Amino acid sequence: xxAPVEAVFREEYGRLLAALVxxxxxxxxxxxxxxxxxxxxxxxxxxxxxxxxxxxxxxxxARRKAVDRLRRDRVLATRLAVLQVEADRAGPVPAVExxxxxxxxxxxxxxxxxxxxxxxxxxxxxxxxxxxxxxxxEVARAFLVPAETMAKRIxxxxxxxxxxxxxxxxxxxxxxxxxxxVVLQAIYSIFTEGYAAQRPDLxxxxxxxxxxxxxxxxxxxxxxxxxxxxxxxxxxxxxxxGGLLLLAEQDRARWDRPMIDEGRNLVVAALTGGPPGPYxxxxxxxxxxxxADDFASTDWPQIVALxxxxxxxxxxxxVALNRAAAVAMRDGPQAGLDLLDELAGEPLLRGxxxxxxxxxxxxxxxxxxxEAESAYRDALHLAGSEAERALLRRRLGAL
Amino acid sequence: xxxxxxxxxxxxxxxxxPPACTPADWMAYDKEVKEAGIFVSGESLADxxxxxxxxxxxxxxxxxxxxxxxxxxxxxxxxxxxxVPDLDAALDWAARCPxxxxxxxxxxxxxxx
Numbered sequence: 204x205x206a207p208v209e210a211v212f213r214e215e216y217g218r219l220l221a222a223l224v225x226x227x228x229x230x231x232x233x234x235x236x237x238x239x240x241x242x243x244x245x246x247x248x249x250x251x252x253x254x255x256x257x258x259x260x261x262x263x264x265a266r267r268k269a270v271d272r273l274r275r276d277r278v279l280a281t282r283l284a285v286l287q288v289e290a291d292r293a294g295p296v297p298a299v300e301x302x303x304x305x306x307x308x309x310x311x312x313x314x315x316x317x318x319x320x321x322x323x324x325x326x327x328x329x330x331x332x333x334x335x336x337x338x339x340x341e342v343a344r345a346f347l348v349p350a351e352t353m354a355k356r357i358x359x360x361x362x363x364x365x366x367x368x369x370x371x372x373x374x375x376x377x378x379x380x381x382x383x384x385v386v387l388q389a390i391y392s393i394f395t396e397g398y399a400a401q402r403p404d405l406x407x408x409x410x411x412x413x414x415x416x417x418x419x420x421x422x423x424x425x426x427x428x429x430x431x432x433x434x435x436x437x438x439x440x441x442x443x444x445g446g447l448l449l450l451a452e453q454d455r456a457r458w459d460r461p462m463i464d465e466g467r468n469l470v471v472a473a474l475t476g477g478p479p480g481p482y483x484x485x486x487x488x489x490x491x492x493x494x495a496d497d498f499a500s501t502d503w504p505q506i507v508a509l510x511x512x513x514x515x516x517x518x519x520x521x522v523a524l525n526r527a528a529a530v531a532m533r534d535g536p537q538a539g540l541d542l543l544d545e546l547a548g549e550p551l552l553r554g555x556x557x558x559x560x561x562x563x564x565x566x567x568x569x570x571x572x573x574e575a576e577s578a579y580r581d582a583l584h585l586a587g588s589e590a591e592r593a594l595l596r597r598r599l600g601a602l
Numbered sequence: 603x604x605x606x607x608x609x610x611x612x613x614x615x616x617x618x619x620p621p622a623c624t625p626a627d628w629m630a631y632d633k634e635v636k637e638a639g640i641f642v643s644g645e646s647l648a649d650x651x652x653x654x655x656x657x658x659x660x661x662x663x664x665x666x667x668x669x670x671x672x673x674x675x676x677x678x679x680x681x682x683x684x685x686v687p688d689l690d691a692a693l694d695w696a697a698r699c700p701x702x703x704x705x706x707x708x709x710x711x712x713x714x715x
Contacts, residue, residue, distance in 0.1 A: 368689050369688070
């Protein structure tokens with residue numbers, strides 16, 4: 204598949220798959236016929252022209268192929284017939300989006316792929332596979348595992364969906380506070396994985412999926428919160444020099460201003476009309492960084508205050524670490540170091556290289572060169588990616 | 603679809619705290635399960651000290667041993683088999699079980715052949 208065609212079908216893939224899952228109640232069958240329908244389109248459209256309703260054309264083709272498959276496979280047909288009867292009894296009728304020639308059933312698929320009964324890594328893989336339309340080898344590359352390993356993982360997760368009967372349904376309003384964070388966590392992991400693996404395309408896929416989710420669930424403020432957070436971080440991509448440059452060192456003229464403006468508007472939506480959620484607060488912190496002319500003139504008191512809020516809603520030593528770094532900018536390196544030393548006993552931070560790197564930075568600013576060097580070496584030892592190690596080696600060399 | 607709810611209760615020694623759920627809680631839950639029309643079967647198990655393990659080796663020789671005794675904190679205290687449409691429904695019933703507060707519930711779909 205050539206790149207532009209792939210981009211066109213990536214959007215169609217999730218919609219088509221979701222509609223077919225709804226129709227047939229079986230993820231494997233839906234995946235198979237979705238791929239076949241897209242192959243048929245690639246074969247026919249170049250010579251016959253793109254049909255007036257491409258989505259409907261793909262859907263009709265896929266359904267025809269599914270019916271053929273069910274005629275050949277009686278066992279599958281019987282099992283699905285039972286499922287369909289139950290689905291018809293319970294399922295609400297999906298709304299048709301204005302301008303679309305297919306109803307959008309993707310919301311159900313988001314909640315199935317990121318069901319809490321699945322392992323966390325499996326949720327990320329299935330979300331990329333089913334909603335991102337990535338092939339299994341592409342998902343494997345995102346996770347840096349062999350394609351075979353990923354194929355097994357996806358097969359196992361789909362087996363659990365089928366045999367434990369994880370439903371294709373949108374959770375009720377009362378369940379959303381429990382279920383939506385799991386979906387958002389899977390998407391945010393795709394984004395952070397994109398950064399760790401130097402894969403801007405994955406970060407952009409996470410943004411695309413969050414935009415879809417935002418359209419489908421407009422009333423949930425943590426969705427614009429997550430979208431804002433990702434946009435406000437991704438806006439700095441060109442200035443990061445592949446992760447080699449810290450926020451303090453970046454050329455801010457290279458930040459993506461339109462993306463920052465979009466993110467700032469979304470932060471307002473995320474923080475209006477109720478108590479703030481963790482993504483909304485993190486987005487607000489990112490917005491303050493993006494608004495500052497330079498690192499020193501950043502509104503550090505406000506950032507510390509936002510970290511206090513974040514710490515209250517999601518207490519975690521990693522958040523406390525980030526807060527300490529902000530306190531160091533507000534009150535000086537010694538104040539930050541005192542806070543970091545209070546966190547020294549936290550088991551979560553023991554193997555966490557940003558903790559060692561933050562200590563090294565503050566020790567350096569206090570002129571304690573030998574201790575800074577030792578802390579940088581600790582961080583270097585703990586860092587997971589080559590880009591992280593390259594940054595730390597540069598910091599160490601500059602001491 | 604049938605699901606087995608395995609009720610893992612906290613093992614309580616003489617110094618330990620008694621379970622937080624009362625017999626009345628269990629009776630209320632049992633009544634709910636039966637009135638919802640999803641009950642297939644269910645039993646509460648006698649104390650773990652009454653358990654006996656049987657093995658038969660390749661030669662057909664039977665070995666009977668006392669136990670097993672829990673090495674983990676939680677022991678199987680009982681089960682329900684319920685018939686509900688999907689995993690979400692099974693998880694809801696598991697969450698409402700008093701055993702989920704005293705210990706944990708493992709939800710296992712029953713294989714359909």
